[in-house]
Amino acid sequence: MTTVTLGPNGPAVSALGIGTWAWGDKLFWSYGKEYDSTALQEAFKAALAAGITLFDTAEIYGFGESERLLGQFMQQMPQQPVQIATKYFPLPWRFTGDAVADALTASLKRLQLPSITLYQVHWPFDFFMGQTTLMNALADEVQQGRIQSVGVSNYSAEQMQRAHEQLAARGVPLAVNQVQYSLLARQIESNGVLKTAQDLGITILAYSPLAQGLLSGKYTAETAAPSGARRLDPRFSRSGLEKLAPVIQVLWSLAEQYERTPAQVALNWLIAQGNVIPIPGAKNADQARQNAGALGWTLAPEDVERLAQVTQAWQ
Numbered sequence: 470m471t472t473v474t475l476g477p478n479g480p481a482v483s484a485l486g487i488g489t490w491a492w493g494d495k496l497f498w499s500y501g502k503e504y505d506s507t508a509l510q511e512a513f514k515a516a517l518a519a520g521i522t523l524f525d526t527a528e529i530y531g532f533g534e535s536e537r538l539l540g541q542f543m544q545q546m547p548q549q550p551v552q553i554a555t556k557y558f559p560l561p562w563r564f565t566g567d568a569v570a571d572a573l574t575a576s577l578k579r580l581q582l583p584s585i586t587l588y589q590v591h592w593p594f595d596f597f598m599g600q601t602t603l604m605n606a607l608a609d610e611v612q613q614g615r616i617q618s619v620g621v622s623n624y625s626a627e628q629m630q631r632a633h634e635q636l637a638a639r640g641v642p643l644a645v646n647q648v649q650y651s652l653l654a655r656q657i658e659s660n661g662v663l664k665t666a667q668d669l670g671i672t673i674l675a676y677s678p679l680a681q682g683l684l685s686g687k688y689t690a691e692t693a694a695p696s697g698a699r700r701l702d703p704r705f706s707r708s709g710l711e712k713l714a715p716v717i718q719v720l721w722s723l724a725e726q727y728e729r730t731p732a733q734v735a736l737n738w739l740i741a742q743g744n745v746i747p748i749p750g751a752k753n754a755d756q757a758r759q760n761a762g763a764l765g766w767t768l769a770p771e772d773v774e775r776l777a778q779v780t781q782a783w784q
């Protein structure tokens with residue numbers, strides 16, 4: 470399995486991770502209705518069997534349930550190396566560095582782990598705490614060994630640069646900026662995030678890399694819309710799906726050419742950008758296996774370009 474380092478010299482992880490927002494989340498996703506913990510455990514096992522070791526979670530996913538499920542699944546496969554990336558949520562009433570330590574303690578307890586591979590700040594809010602206190606608290610945790618690397622999420626180029634400098638003052642690299650990035654969300658190519666990350670050696674973790682399922686090709690103007698919150702997303706409406714049809718057509722044609730699936734082609738395109746680790750969500754073993762199959766092969770440069778051309782409107 471191909472591995473990449475997080476940041477310039479951080480931990481080596483699989484070149485694709487599995488996102489676990491849907492694991493235990495009933496608010497946005499339909500956990501407990503359309504899929505359950507048994508299906509998720511099968512997804513976990515299938516990902517590991519396919520060589521994926523990186524799992525992305527957050528303290529807020531399912532109000533801790535995502536971390537709790539991961540903790541249980543890991544306990545049942547104690548020999549299996551797993552790398553956890555979780556996230557700290559900067560709530561307004563968390564205003565001292567101790568709040569970071571307490572949130573991490575609670576996450577580690579749910580995960581049943583003494584330490585994790587990556588700890589990320591979920592959104593660039595700091596309220597009364599301020600970024601300096603926040604970054605110092607994270608650097609303290611690296612020094613204490615409870616986290617191996619530090620990341621941020623949803624940070625602009627400028628915010629990322631500042632976090633990089635604040636951590637560097639403590640001798641800790643900023644390893645990751647986790648941002649939305651897919652063929653249907655290409656803003657980071659023009660807003661400076663991708664370029665700044667490349668210049669500073671910060672790895673991009675691409676979230677919603679399948680545009681929440683749209684790039685799998687299974688949602689079309691003729692099929693039923695997904696249940697749950699995605700029903701309210703105009704991209705999943707009839708007109709949204711009609712607009713998407715030319716993109717899906719190219720994905721299907723490349724999928725046939727490479728004997729892959731549209732989802733695998735869409736994920737492979739992200740990897741082709743360099744310095745990008747996609748973290749697609751998976752709700753069952755089949756999705757986990759399929760997404761892992763985005764690794765181990767490469768789209769030809771002209772096909773990478775063809776996808777860039779057909780998704781120019783999403784840049």
Ligand SMILES: NC(=O)c1ccc[n+]([C@@H]2O[C@H](COP(=O)([O-])OP(=O)(O)OC[C@H]3O[C@@H](n4cnc5c(N)ncnc54)[C@H](OP(=O)(O)O)[C@@H]3O)[C@@H](O)[C@H]2O)c1
Nearest residue numbers: 488489490676677678679680681682685732749750756759
């Ligand atoms: N930092 C942040 O602010 C932030 C925000 C959002 C997400 N994230 C992270 O990024 C991860 C992934 O993002 P996401 O879950 O929003 O979107 P995504 O990965 O683009 O899409 C995931 C959804 O697509 C469908 N799917 C996945 N693999 C498939 C396959 N091979 N074939 C067909 N359908 C497939 C599944 O839903 P259906 O089967 O129901 O269609 C799945 O729940 C999250 O789990 C989370 O870890 C982070």
